[in-house]
Amino acid sequence: MQTIDMATTSLRDLNATLQAQAEATNQTAWEIVNPKGSHAIAVGLDAPIEVTVKGSTGYYCAGMNKQATITVNGSVGPGVAENMMSGTVIIDGDASQYAGATGHGGTLIIKGNASSRCGISMKGIDIIVHGNVGHMSAFMAQSGNLVVCGDAGDALGDSIYEARLFVRGSVKSLGADCIEKEMRPEHIALLADLLERGGCDAKPEEFKRYGSARQLYNFNIDNAY
Amino acid sequence: MCGIVGLFLKDRSLEPQLGSMLTDMLITMTDRGPDSAGIAIYGDDNPNISKLTVQSDTPDQYFATLETDLGTALGSPVHLRRKDTHAVLHIPRGQLTAARAALGTVNPNIRVMSSGDTVEIYKEVGLPKDVAARFDLRSMSGTHGIGHTRMATESMVTTMGAHPFNTGPDQCLVHNGSLSNHNRLRRKLQREGIHIETENDTEVGAAYLTWRMQKGATLGEALESSLNDLDGFFTFLVGTKDGFGVVRDPIACKPAVMAETDQYVAFGSEYRALVSLPGIEDARVWEPEPATVYFWSHDHTSTPTEKAA
Numbered sequence: 050m051q052t053i054d055m056a057t058t059s060l061r062d063l064n065a066t067l068q069a070q071a072e073a074t075n076q077t078a079w080e081i082v083n084p085k086g087s088h089a090i091a092v093g094l095d096a097p098i099e100v101t102v103k104g105s106t107g108y109y110c111a112g113m114n115k116q117a118t119i120t121v122n123g124s125v126g127p128g129v130a131e132n133m134m135s136g137t138v139i140i141d142g143d144a145s146q147y148a149g150a151t152g153h154g155g156t157l158i159i160k161g162n163a164s165s166r167c168g169i170s171m172k173g174i175d176i177i178v179h180g181n182v183g184h185m186s187a188f189m190a191q192s193g194n195l196v197v198c199g200d201a202g203d204a205l206g207d208s209i210y211e212a213r214l215f216v217r218g219s220v221k222s223l224g225a226d227c228i229e230k231e232m233r234p235e236h237i238a239l240l241a242d243l244l245e246r247g248g249c250d251a252k253p254e255e256f257k258r259y260g261s262a263r264q265l266y267n268f269n270i271d272n273a274y
Numbered sequence: 275m276c277g278i279v280g281l282f283l284k285d286r287s288l289e290p291q292l293g294s295m296l297t298d299m300l301i302t303m304t305d306r307g308p309d310s311a312g313i314a315i316y317g318d319d320n321p322n323i324s325k326l327t328v329q330s331d332t333p334d335q336y337f338a339t340l341e342t343d344l345g346t347a348l349g350s351p352v353h354l355r356r357k358d359t360h361a362v363l364h365i366p367r368g369q370l371t372a373a374r375a376a377l378g379t380v381n382p383n384i385r386v387m388s389s390g391d392t393v394e395i396y397k398e399v400g401l402p403k404d405v406a407a408r409f410d411l412r413s414m415s416g417t418h419g420i421g422h423t424r425m426a427t428e429s430m431v432t433t434m435g436a437h438p439f440n441t442g443p444d445q446c447l448v449h450n451g452s453l454s455n456h457n458r459l460r461r462k463l464q465r466e467g468i469h470i471e472t473e474n475d476t477e478v479g480a481a482y483l484t485w486r487m488q489k490g491a492t493l494g495e496a497l498e499s500s501l502n503d504l505d506g507f508f509t510f511l512v513g514t515k516d517g518f519g520v521v522r523d524p525i526a527c528k529p530a531v532m533a534e535t536d537q538y539v540a541f542g543s544e545y546r547a548l549v550s551l552p553g554i555e556d557a558r559v560w561e562p563e564p565a566t567v568y569f570w571s572h573d574h575t576s577t578p579t580e581k582a583a
Contacts, residue, residue, distance in 0.1 A: 086544060086546035087546065107546055126544060145529065146526070165525075165526055183526075
């Protein structure tokens with residue numbers, strides 16, 4: 050286990066050290082102490098290492114992640130795991146706005162609540178939230194899965210494309226062109242796998258599925274250039 | 275961008291440290307707002323006096339005889355305590371309105387930063403750490419306070435463009451965001467006879483709250499109606515004699531984090547601002563909901579009153 054103390058190591062050095070880990074590194078376990086709400090912790094990693102942040106972070110934690118497994122023993126500020134490509138990010142506490150925004154792949158697990166715009170413009174990432182998500186979540190979501198074990202706020206899935214949204218609790222309102230959809234066996238199977246990966250004890254049958262009605266302007270081929 | 279901090283003490287033993295705790299929080303928010311800083315601090319409630327905090331860019335000249343001149347004009351003794359470009363005038367309780375009018379005749383160039391029974395507002399252009407040092411904010415004690423670090427977008431970097439803005443007796447406002455309908459609203463409020471001094475958007479927000487309360491609204495009602503009448507982005511923190519309130523616009527893109535323990539309720543634009551507070555590791559930390567008015571006061575400690583807006 051390698052420990053980096055942010056009280057004595059600069060953010061730039063911390064990220065440079067983690068980013069320098071090669072695919073076949075022997076130093077696979079890292080611990081970051083004294084994060085004290087700092088921004089941009091453990092961003093741009095590209096190695097199959099495990100990083101644990103001991104405390105809460107600020108903006109953009111674990112952004113652009115590839116391969117790494119990053120766990121935060123606390124809450125995170127806005128933009129956690131933004132534009133993640135692969136790997137896993139686990140938040141023990143809550144996440145602020147636009148968690149997992151634009152993520153292309155990998156898995157983001159939030160054990161508390163996520164606030165507004167969770168999964169905005171997601172492009173293939175799987176996001177599993179144990180608690181609630183705020184308003185405008187999955188806005189313009191293009192691909193991937195958003196699982197919400199609690200409730201969703203206003204305008205869920207506004208202008209959504211092909212992403213799948215699964216919500217166990219209430220949905221305050223659906224956004225434009227987002228509708229409830231049938232839960233077919235393949236969705237139950239998909240959700241069962243997501244719940245297991247997310248460490249949720251919820252049953253897939255308790256969820257409703259939401260997705261695109263494909264009625265907006267951009268879905269009409271006659272409007273193509 | 276801008277940074278906001280606020281601290282409301284439940285544990286009276288922390289009161290001597292209020293200035294020091296708020297100063298640390300304010301300085302941590304420097305990179306959200308390096309061009310100006312300000313703080314409103316609520317101190318002892320002396321039943322015999324009220325306070326006017328005034329400012330001048332030429333304090334040596336303007337403050338030299340202010341104590342006696344204002345005392346003579348008012349016909350009551352006035353005590354002046356100078357801090358850098360600011361001075362706190364102690365006025366006999368009940369004569370605040372008369373004192374403001376008298377000040378206008380004694381020296382109309384002196385600016386009023388705040389008026390009330392317990393509030394003092396200090397704000398200037400410069401890095402938060404420098405502003406804090408000029409006014410020796412660390413040494414101040416009090417029951418609660420709010421502060422602001424400014425990154426100007428809507429108006430000039432001036433003392434009068436810095437926050438907090440006094441909205442009424444013992445009330446003040448700090449703002450993170452930008453209002454987009456402030457020009458039209460300023461004209462409307464000016465027609466209503468509300469005094470607005472600068473081109474600043476937040477001053478219009480503050481004047482709006484003042485106007486609504488003059489029309490009979492409570493502060494809570496004024497904040498709720500602000501959700502309909504103000505266009506743009508805002509996270510507001512409002513100081514009152516008893517405590518503070520928080521409201522965010524419905525989009526809520528301007529950040530806000532709150533923490534509560536048995537000893538205090540704290541507000542920060544970012545969690546970073548809160549990390550030095552005692553017992554923060556075990557505090558309840560959460561993000562205030564959009565379009566929801568929250569209040570903490572010494573009358574209703576520890577139960578935030580949420581009102582659907």
